[in-house]
Amino acid sequence: MKARRIVLLTAAVVLSSTACGKGSDGSLLPTDDSVTAAASPSKPPSKAKTPPPDGKALFAQHCAGCHGIKGDGKGETPTERPPRDFAKGGFAFGNSREALFRTVSKGMPGRSDMQPFENRLSPPERWAVVDYVLTLVPQRSQDWMAGAEMRVDDEARCVWGKIPSLKKGWPEIPRGLVVGLPNGITLVWGREPAYRQAVLRGAFLKRSDWGGRGGQALELRGEVILARKPRTASPFLADxxxxxxxxxxxSTLGGDRAVLRYELLDEVGPVASVTDEVAPDQDGWRRTLTVERAPKTSGDLVFTLAGPQDSGVALEREALVFSWQGRPTLRLSVENGRIKKRMERFVLPVPSGAPSRIAWRVQRLRKRSDRVEETR
Amino acid sequence: MTNPIRWMAFLFFATMGAIPVTAQTDPEAEYYRLVEMPGPTGEIIEVGGLDFFSDGRIAVSTRRGQVWIVEPAEGERAASSFHLFAEGLQEGLGLSVVDDVVHVLQRGELSRLLDRDGDGRCDTVECVCDDWGYSGNYHEFAFGLPRDRAGNFYMALNVAFSSPWWHARSEVPYRGWVLKVTPEGRVEPIACGVRSPCGLALNEEEDLFLSDNQGDWVPSSPIYHIRPGKFYGQPASLAWRKDWRERHPEGWPSFTDPPDVERAEAAIWIPYGWSRSTGNLVLDRTAGAFGPFGNQFFVAEMTNGKVLRAQLEKVGGEYQGAVFPFRDGVGSALRVAFSPEGQLVIGRTQRGWGGQPPGEGLARLEWTGVVPFEIEAVHLAKDGFDLRMTLPAKSLPDVMGIDVLEYDYDWWWEYGSPEKRARHLKVASVAFGRTRRDLHVAIPDLRAGKVIRMTLPSMTSKTGRVLLHPVFAYTINRTLARPDVRVPVAKRVPAPRPRERNNEGYLYLMRGDPKPFWNPGGPDWSYAPVQLDGDDRGSLRVGEGLKGAPAWTARDAPSTPLETTLHHGSVQCWFEVMLAEGASAEVLFEGRYALRLEDDPRRFGALPSSDGFEGLAPDRTGYVGAGKWHAFSIVFDAPRFDPSGRKIAPARLARVKLFDTLLHENAEWPGTSEGAVMAGESGDGPFVFRVLKGAAAIRGVSWKRVSGPSDEKSFERLFDGLSLHGWDVKGVSVEKGALVAKGADAFAMTRDFRMSLGEVRFWVKWSGALQLDVALGASEVEHGDPAFSLGRETLAGRLVPEDMWCEVRIRRVRTHGGWRDTLLLNDQPVRSVEYEGTPPRGGVAFRTQGGDGQVRLQDLRGRPAQ
Incomplete structure (x- = not known):
């Protein structure tokens, strides 16, 4: 069997193996492929003969402790994560009346402190609470673009769509995937080859691609802070x-993080599968690639991270520091409009029969909070 | 002061505009009840895919990349529960629930949507398959998603449209193809030649059917039986067919020349008037729960907001069959699917694609249990048709009352084809068959390669029910007499001249100085920008200081009639009207047939009553109020007469669109309207606008003549598009198949072609101030007297803008003591000039004079009089 060698080119120059890196805790790796059918939403209430429950009073009694009497998330009860400000709109589990009823009934087990109320409030009472909560959110217009603005709240979001040209002269990417992290970092992938196309900071995106006759690009709302030239060679090399x-x-199973999976193929077939996890890390992001060799491939596999001269990285606007094991390893900054950088080449041998992990963190070198649009 | 009752009426219609005005008297509702399934407030659910979970819940994917799970509720206005399962997908124009797992066809991926933590929200999207091309063109939709018993998915890929949009493209693999995706996610291309293949369905035998949309190379909306390896007529997709690619290793399929590839026929051609944007189709497997049409297809139709019914049979081993109207007024139906209970769930989408309101959301059709009196099925017989009725008929229809129209189509690059070579067939007899549910209509002259649209006269069942839809359209690819001979309905014809712009062929009657083309009846008409008077909403303010295009305005009623000097016959026309509050006005087609425009949603666009005609309200309302411009797009068919002068078809509005709302379709005037300014009935007359009450204005009038049969074969081609052989020229060149003159003093004259009386026709496009003189019978270029001049500063330049191709015909006929020259622009006679003496004999000459600019001439033909 011929030896395979895989070269991974990215912007980041910090790596670790499973053995030495902190990396991911592994809990986000896919566990089981069993399929759970969508749970049935609850039925709306039947017409009550008794006077309708007072949603406002019920909200004050049961909800305001955490959510605040105005629904602004500033209640007195401490919670692990601050509750949502209803005035900003958007709900993790859907924004329809029925979806809210479900959230009130079932809570958000394992996701937040939001408790189930199905044993504490009757269905009519829950509907009354839902209807009251809906008065606290911005009233949606019948405008055709209503709902086009997408936000990221507690959970990472994945959006499929056409990626607009990120820089003058760069092409659109018809099949793209955008991942929004709760800390305002947005990462963009193209599909072929699958690699990180860009990172943005700020608001998430506007989903107006369905406007008109359809098929437009997504409107990315953040500022590009790091981008990789399109149509440069695949960052994944073998021999x-x-x-x-x-x-x-x-997948967004992990709450605030997203996990993407893709296969790497040469002309013979699959060479390796990649689990590509992104997670917020203070004002930056943490990325972990877990690379597993395809069955029946053997020999030494080597991953190499190389510099921007190979991978076409363009740094925009911010100075970033890439670090590994808590130590700053690479600085990228812009001076007089030109990227100043120091690039290195790392090689990672992948032992046979076990997945290999590469993880890195990216943080801002110095804070420039005027450019940041906090989402929480 | 505003009349509060009228205002409330307006509000009612403004808010309920979604509901057809005729809903109260909707005869179809007695049999099939339309039940709205309103979604969450503020959500706009533009349905792209529909399927059902095993427990009856509905999964709905949308254009906006969402997937909703809907728990339907019983009742008249079903308060269904909507739950957002997924969002952020790249469109979802196909959906299939497989073992209770949602599969969605995104633009770029067939995805499996999983909820692994069981919280009712999708958290993992798996890629089943993405192995097809997507260049990023806005029109590269992916449609689907039926599934066969073996677990294969079926999908179809829209071709791309770019400039010009009427030429479809397939620049990445499998655009314009039908694909099979195996359960393992492997793509198998099946067949090609489709254009905008919005719907796919399997029948009981797992034969695959596809509904396509009319456009280039697709003369009307078809239903195809998709068979492996076949080509269905849209050439763009041939780029990815191996045999075609081997023959054309470098090239791409021509936009305008028909490919040399065998075409498969459509099983059904749906008449254009019934469907212009066909959605999907679905087989009725409800075992009678949805009424008497088991094993037939129901077809979603967006533009007209209908559901149609399609029934197929095999002749010569291949499918062909009939399509019937089924249910109107359902909104922009893009998707239909049968619920486990046997209700037809309708998913709507409209935006940007021009459908009927409501343009979004879900509804369902429920059979009331009452069997309508309908034509249940039609079977081709040796000498006509066997009609199977749903109920026994009371009596036989009158033979003379049965209308049988035969037609076919042109297969060409133009956007759709009119019904061509139409003729009415004679019905020999009509008789009951075995039972009174079986009607045999004998038509001796049926031919293959034709569509038959048969309309029965009013009939009742034995139980007294009136025949609900007395019409069907049957596609005859094969006859029983010669089942082995297949004749396509869409006929291969010489390619029409390429078109550059969408609005070619229109004449603009209100550009600049309107005097040559308009005759105001009196001084009560002014021509200037206009707006509603802010102080007195019952009147209009006219003045130079106002913004906007100038309009003809009459501020006192009743006004004198405002007439065009040109007469029209059958036309597509476009204009805008503004009313003051309380106003009433009228457009009179041919000066005879009135369309009433009143400041009242129900009367805005009505056909007014007249002697023996009770009038006709618009099917829907699209009125947006006083002081607003209302843009109309209308297709008017002039009345037709036989050679003896007897009227054989009344004047009618084939289509009236106000903005995007269809007000009328096939609305007929039995005779002239009250207050007609032209006597009698005739095939032409002026376009007239008149104010009956209050104040009103009209602007932007333009029209395009609907041409009769072409006689172009009798013309001799004067220029082959390549060389100037046979011409004397100076300062003229050939570019892209056109004769081009740049600047003054260029000339060109035919050396060989000579005429005295006869006709010359050509296409011309001018720009700049250059003027083109055209002389007929010229003996010397320098001395030929021009018959007419063309260019920006001429009469023709008022009607046709610069940089737009215009068809010119100049006819020279003998008169008593001399001759007459007539100029036709885009088939419209514009001007005639009479001369005394003998017409000169000679060539056809062109000469430029005046300022800068250029003139292009194309497709020059001539025909000397015999």
């Missing part, structure tokens, strides 16, 4: 040859 990639899945 010096670029590898194609095949998309497998995207």
């Amino acid at each position: 010096g040859e670029p590898l194609r990639s095949r998309w497998r899945s995207a």
